[in-house]
Amino acid sequence: MEFEYLTHEQRGEIAILSINRPDKRNAVNDGLIEDFHQFFSKPPSEAKVVVVRGNGSHFSAGLDLAEHKERSALEMMRHSQFWHTTCNLMEFGGLPIVVVMHGAVIGGGMELAMTAHVRIAESSAFYELPEGRRGIFVGGGASVRLGNIIGADRTREMMLTGRRYNATEGQELGFSHYLVGDGEGMERALELARTVAGNAPASNYMMLNALSRIENMNSQEGFFTESLAAALTQTSEHAREGMKAFLEKRKVKFDE
Ligand code: 1HE
Numbered sequence: 001m002e003f004e005y006l007t008h009e010q011r012g013e014i015a016i017l018s019i020n021r022p023d024k025r026n027a028v029n030d031g032l033i034e035d036f037h038q039f040f041s042k043p044p045s046e047a048k049v050v051v052v053r054g055n056g057s058h059f060s061a062g063l064d065l066a067e068h069k070e071r072s073a074l075e076m077m078r079h080s081q082f083w084h085t086t087c088n089l090m091e092f093g094g095l096p097i098v099v100v101m102h103g104a105v106i107g108g109g110m111e112l113a114m115t116a117h118v119r120i121a122e123s124s125a126f127y128e129l130p131e132g133r134r135g136i137f138v139g140g141g142a143s144v145r146l147g148n149i150i151g152a153d154r155t156r157e158m159m160l161t162g163r164r165y166n167a168t169e170g171q172e173l174g175f176s177h178y179l180v181g182d183g184e185g186m187e188r189a190l191e192l193a194r195t196v197a198g199n200a201p202a203s204n205y206m207m208l209n210a211l212s213r214i215e216n217m218n219s220q221e222g223f224f225t226e227s228l229a230a231a232l233t234q235t236s237e238h239a240r241e242g243m244k245a246f247l248e249k250r251k252v253k254f255d256e
Contacts, residue, residue: 001038001039001044003035003038003039004031004035005019005020005021005029005031005032005035006018006019006020006032006035006036006039007020007055008039010044010046010047011190012046013046013047013048013049013194013197014047014048014049014050014051014190014193014194014197015039015043015044015047015049015050015051016050016051016053017036017039017050017051017052017053018052018053018054018055019032019052019053019054019055019059019060020055021055022054022055022056022057022058023056024061024064025056025057025058025060025061025103025104026054026055026056026058026059026060026061026109027060027061027062027063027064027065027066028060028062028063028064028108028109028112029064029067030064030067030079030082032064033082033083033086036086036090036112037082037085037086037089040086040089040090040093040095041089043093043095047095048095048096048196048197048201048204049095049096049097049098049193049196049197050095050096050097050098051097051098051099051100051186051189051190051193052097052098052099052100052112052113052116053099053100053102053185053186053189054100054102054103054109056103057102057103057124058102058103058104058105058109059099059100059101059102059103059104059105059109059113059125060104060105060106060108060109060110060112060113061104061106061107061109062104062106062107062108062109062110062130063107063108063136063139063140065134068136076139079139080139080140083108083111083139083140083141084140084141087111087112087115087140087141087145088141090112090115090116091115091117091145091208091212092208092209092212093208094204094205094208094209095208096117096118096193096196096197096204096207096208097115097116097117097118098116098117098118098119098120098189098192098193098196099113099116099118099119099120099189100120100122100185100186100188100189101113101119101120101121101122101125101175101176101185102121102122102124102125102182102185103124103125103126104126104128105121105125105126105127105128105170105175106127106128106129106130107128107129107130107131107138107140108138108139108140110127110128110129110142110146110175111138111140111141111142111145111146112140113175114141114142114145114146114149114175115141115145117207117208118177118178118189118192118193118196119175119176119177119178120176120177120178120179120180120185120188120189120192121167121170121171121175121176121178121179121180121185122167122179122180122181122182122183122184122185123167123168123179123180123181123182124167124182125166125167125170125176126164126165126166126167126170127164127165127170127175128158128162128163128164128165129142129146129155129158129159129162130162131159132159132160132162133162138159142155143155148212148215149173149174149175150173150174150175154173167179178192198252200233200236200238200239200241200242200254201238201254202232202233202236202238202239203233203238206229206232206233210225210226210229213225214226237255238254241253241254242254
């Protein structure tokens with residue numbers, strides 16, 4: 001697929017999306033969010049997993065401040081809600097995302113990165129929420145999505161002080177699941193993407209859709225929803241094939 005601010009490369013079952021505004025440090029303008037929205041609204045049918053990365057020396061410098069400065073309250077409301085629609089599509093659309101973070105992972109860049117289900121940081125990665133210094137507030141979902149990872153307390157402190165967490169600290173906090181050397185992120189991402197793509201599609205779909213929702217339920221509703229998810233996946237053709245392949249000691253083959 002062709003986009004203005006994203007490049008898309010399809011390697012078999014893996015779609016690679018690269019944010020492509022390196023001269024602006026991959027700052028997120030409206031066009032870039034629209035590109036993400038377009039891709040995740042109708043991803044190529046062969047894609048079973050997506051790798052998201054940034055071209056140039058940074059993952060993303062966050063919201064495009066040049067574009068942002070002239071908005072009314074209503075325009076800002078719509079803008080923030082479009083980010084939410086897009087980020088929700090990414091988190092819950094059913095296509096697992098592996099992100100490779102390097103250099104700046106700032107503000108809205110961090111909000112985009114946290115929609116990914118498997119997060120890899122290269123050692124150059126650093127994280128900041130400098131909204132306070134710019135006179136703005138997070139609007140791409142950090143209150144919820146980052147809050148779910150590090151809690152409201154740490155999110156608030158991070159925003160109040162505008163502190164910079166480095167890659168090692170980010171790994172300890174859960175911003176990344178894997179920490180690798182500079183330039184090693186893509187190799188690890190492709191390896192993990194192949195593993196994820198090898199799962200049954202219905203199992204991946206449930207992992208993406210059921211777990212975050214169950215986290216926000218009380219335990220009785222959570223247990224019931226888990227049973228529903230189990231009943232749907234465990235009675236599928238893929239479950240029969242997955243268990244049969246194990247018992248027959250052969251490679252599993254999931255047909256769509
Ligand atoms: C930008 C942006 C941007 C760079 N919007 N143009 N985000 C921020 O507050 C982060 C602002 N950026 C930075 O702190 C630095 O640029 C970096 C640490 C990321 C990189 O530094 P450096 O020295 O490599 O690059 P630079 O010289 O600062 O920037 C290079 C160019 O990118 C320059 O443009 P040029 O035309 O003068 O070459 C910069 O203006 C441009 N650029 N960052 C627009 N962010 C959904 S709400 C989310 C709210 C937020 O995300 S708030 C956080 C905003």
